[in-house]
Amino acid sequence: MKRISILGCGWLGFPLAEQLLVKGFQVKGSVTSRLKLKKLKAAGIEPYRLVLDVDKVQLKDQTFFDTDLVIVAIPPKREEFIETIFPAQIKQLVKLLEEFKVPQVMFISSTSVYNELNGEVREDNVLLPQKSSGKALVVAELLLTQNPHFKTTVLRFGGLVGADRNPARFLSRKTTAISGSKPVNLIHLDDCLQIIQTIIDKDLWGETLNACCPVHPSRQEFYEKASAVSGMPAPAFQNEQSPYKLVDSSKLIHLLDYQFIYRSPMDYLEAESSE
Template identity: 75%
Template structure:
């Protein structure tokens, strides 16, 4: 494998492109706005403008799909009817993957595909998401994984932390008290990048992986400390119970022989405060 195309060079996709360049790959990256093309070119990433809509694809050059692997890193937007809009976008993408005979796809999904049933969730669970974004991802995962023209690995990340994302701000605007003992399912950007690199290096295709810190502190533990470090007022918490899920990443750890840099999101806060 020599050439990798990253669909969506945003918060995750851009540093991933930089890392893959350092690893010796030829990297192509796409963005939706022309203003970001210069930044990518300056970093050594071959830049493309690619906009996927339910009824059409705007692409500056189809050589984006002349590649050994397409990494799809475009989360569903927070808009009405996203459960139908996003899968329609993925259908448009699939037509290009088939046309250009792309052999492999890595789809960045989310643990929002699981609903909250007060226990652990694994890759073998039936997916019955409650949120529209989760429903959109389930349909999109199916469209990619069931296509026999290419091999797809699906990576379900928890909530993303690290880099310039201040976790204290995630809940700072909440006006009502939240259940404090609800476990969090988070993952640091550094681990995201290393997990993707491991999948590529080991050529692990046709799989589905959960990817979250193995340790799950409570919401109150994590966000109170994050707020203290940042000097931001902590959100209000209550002892009232609410439905929860604990995302199990055991399959990823064993299959990839992967050791998390941040086993707990509390470890990241310790680094951030030093």
């Protein structure tokens, strides 16, 4: 594998493209804004403007799909009817994946596909998401994984932290007390990038993997520490138990022989506080 196309060079896709360039891959990257094309080109990423619509794909130069792997790193937008809009967009993408005979696909999904069952959730769980974005992702996963023309590996990431994402801001606007005992399911950007790289290196296709810190501190423990590190006021917590889920990443750890850079999101905060 020498050529990789990243559909969506945003918060995750852009640093991933930079990392893959360092590893010696030819990297093509897409954005929806013409203004961001210069940023890609300056970084050595072959720039493409690609917009997925429900009825077509806006893409002038289709050499984006002349590649060994397409990494789909575009989350569903927070908009009305996303349950039908996002799958329709993925259907348009699938047409091009088939047409250009792309052999492998990696789809960046989310642990929002799981319901809160008050226990561990694994890849073989029945998926009954509550949020519209989770429902959209479930259908998108099926459209890709059940297609016989290419092999898809799905990565279900937990909540993303690191880089310029200050976790203290996640709950800073809450005006009422929230459950403090609820466990968090988070993963650092550094681990996201390393996991993707390891999948490519090990040529692991046709799998669905949870990707989340193996250690799950409570909301109160994590966000009080995050607020202290960033100098922001901590949200108010209450002891009342609310529905929760614990994302189990043991399948990923086993198949990739992977060691997390940050086994707990608390490790990330400790590193931040020592800088």
